[in-house]
Amino acid sequence: MAVKEKRNIRKEIHNKLDDNVMQGALAKFTSEYPMARLKAYANVDSIDDLRDDLRTMKRWAVDHIDALADEFQHSVEERGGKVFRAATGDDVKKILLQICEENGVHRIVKSKSMATEEIKLNGALENAGLHVRETDLGEWMLSVAGQKPSHMVMPAIHLNKEQCAGFFEQELHEEVPSDISYMIHTARRVLREEFLHADLGITGANFGIAENGAIGLVTNEGNARLVTTTPKIHVVLIGYEKLIPKVKDAAKILRLLPRNGTCQRMTSYMTMVSGPTPIIYKKDGKWVEENRKQYVILLDNGRLAAAKDPKMKQVYQCVRCASCLNVCPIWRMVGGHVYGHIYSGGIGAILTGLLGNMEAFSKFSDLCIGCRQCTTICPGEIPIPDLIDELRARYVKKYGLSMPEKTAFQHILTHRKVFHSLLRIGSVAQKPVQSGKFIRHLPLFFSGMTDGRSLPAIAAKPLRDRTEELCRHNPKTPVMTAAFFSGCNMDFVFPDTGESVVKVLQDLNIAVTYPQEQTCCGKPVLGMGDRDTGKVIAKQNIEALEATGADVIISACPTCAETLERTYKELFKDDAEWKARAEAVAGKVREFTSFVAEQYKAQGRTLPQAERGSRITYHDSCHMRRGLGVWEQPRELIKMTGADFVEMKDSDRCCGMAGAFGVKYSEISKPILHDKLENIGNTKADTVAVACPACMMQIGGGLNQQNPGVRVKHVADILAECIAER
């Protein structure tokens, strides 16, 4: 059920950015994780084959979820267990309290279960007078602290040992030194008593096998093994998404989950329990053996609706490894708590929305910057940013945008002339604060920038006013014609780079046209979830591009290229006429660097070695690398210029701009940029090349203030300089 929470996300973010303990822990972990993960996979032939297998199996499962659930229930019941179907968290609580009452239960031990966190089970049980203990060390400490997990696999990663010792003392009323080994042995002693005296054990499940009714539990501590061994009753709370068809399908999860989750080839314990199993205990002074009672509660809470949703059913591919957090540049900065609900990070936003709390989702869904890092490692190959986009669009469709965004997007962006004249006014209005090429504040949508990063000025003469002159230099007998879609940044902020693009194309004997009716690609509105406004803008651009009749459409901004090539046709998937027109346009769209590299190769071109003696590094834009899959070509082009090319660390990690994000959340954006600048500085390069104007703005602004000795250049600028040498 939707719970209205009054939250001040900005304040929470600031607190987390100031939390030095958490910042230190997350910085260390996220820098170590990628290599540790790869090491765990070093002995498999192909990670992607394993991911494909998992996805295929889970897709089949969700497409047959009703039959699978029936089979699972039958298998459990055939073996003597009892199955309940719970529509909501409240249903689960009712069922559990009934079980406790019928069996005279007083003491409960739990092993880690996100589903029980999701429905806030512990509080309900405690309110009913039951003694409930978490037994996973991290969860136990957090329950004492009254905190929520900040990560699904490492719940207490935000704490240090001194804080942990404090929680030990609070719970045990004894002195506990902040010595990790001491704390571990104390936990063993205290929790062992809980295991031995518990009447009932509650576990979640990493998977549930329909074929034999077994549930699988993956732990390192072994607490799930004890929870399923010492108490006389075992209750399993399992979400429908955990069901898999056959015993052998478990392998598909287990080859990925530990490696992605904890960088292990297998966790210490992988336990499967099928049906009630024996227990030996003292009954009336005599040792007896009998089968324990087993209850399995299948939890819906929004899952079955998601299973029937053609797009959202992909969440069933999640195995809760939480690796999407481990590579998320935003989670690394803010930790898990600001995501508000139980499930944090990108997948957390989606689960939160689907499992009944769209209000909470809407509060933090814009913390996904669409960098797509997570999509490269997700074991189930879930397109996490796309699902967030989809949920956001549904939210906006239902509730609309907030007022200032409405004005900016619906009333300005849809009217090209209004939008463009505002930008022109901006270029005049900013004059007094401009210094050199960069200014501190821009009017309009660039407001709210602070120190640590300069923003470039809006150019006095936009690209659109220069193209008529530029196009006079078109070749007389061109090999093809190209329509140049510049995007707002290149039009109004970096028109010189726009000129470079035109020159490089003309040098390839291509005639360039610049359709004046083109406007913003629409990504800012689409990113906010306003697809109706997005469609209005898309239609304007499609018409403008069609009218050119050009052979290809060139974009030197990967975000625009991706939007024109992928997003427009999806936007019109239910509108046959516009879908066909969007597809025709998409078929002609080419990203600048990959197009040029291909042409150079085809024509056997070489370039004057104009960059000999300079040292150049390259930053991969997220949309370029993971959206368009282009990363080799810009590097090849740079190497053609004779430059000494050097790779930077984490070249494909987001620079922190991410469209409107870098402005709205500048406090998160700046530390991300700081890491990027440090990696650039360490290469000792004199130039950082980019192929994306947004990255150029962010990195250029940072360098301007923090490392003015290094220049940022679009690959088009580097190439244009070379050609000029000829």
Add this chain to the structure above:
Amino acid sequence: MEKVCADWPAKAFDEQLVSGKYWDEFAENTKAAATELIHAGTWQEAEQLLQGLVQDMEAKEILAVGGEENPRLGMMYQHLQGDGRTVYTDKFEIAEHAPQADLGISTAEFGVGESGSVCVDTASYESRVTGMLPPTHIVFLQADHMVKNIDTAFRVIAKVYKKGYMGFITGPSRTADIERVLSLGVHGPGRFIVIAVDEPAQRRA
């Protein structure tokens, strides 16, 4: 002793899947998982190694399962008895003494090369407490009972797993919940020792 499968080699193994050739990868991965792997040529040698371990750790109360199925193992358990040590092999005695025991000894069905895991059939209560409650757990394994990877492990398991409690153990009980520092023995054993024996076990039907 209750098991998921009374005779894994006969019912679940096939020569394509189970072979000693995966030993090297298994050995490498057990090391990474902090399992202590000991290789013995014969059961006699294994017994000497076990005696040494038990003396070194000064174990007084020992839980031991699997002796009925493997007579040679049962003999070893008898030989451990005495010298200030008590070995419990009866399931009710095991249940009673498990919370205080110093050592648990049990058996594994096969090893997994890819991960260094051992597959344990712990359908019985006594086998589970033997492996989980004492601070040290020793497992006997036949050295050529190995599968290549987790996938083949589950193909083997799928042949016999109809009901009951089983799984993998891959090293000692561990946590990294405090400052991501690896700490052993938080709930289960802090030491996990596998004694792999080349000489085939004689099974009691």
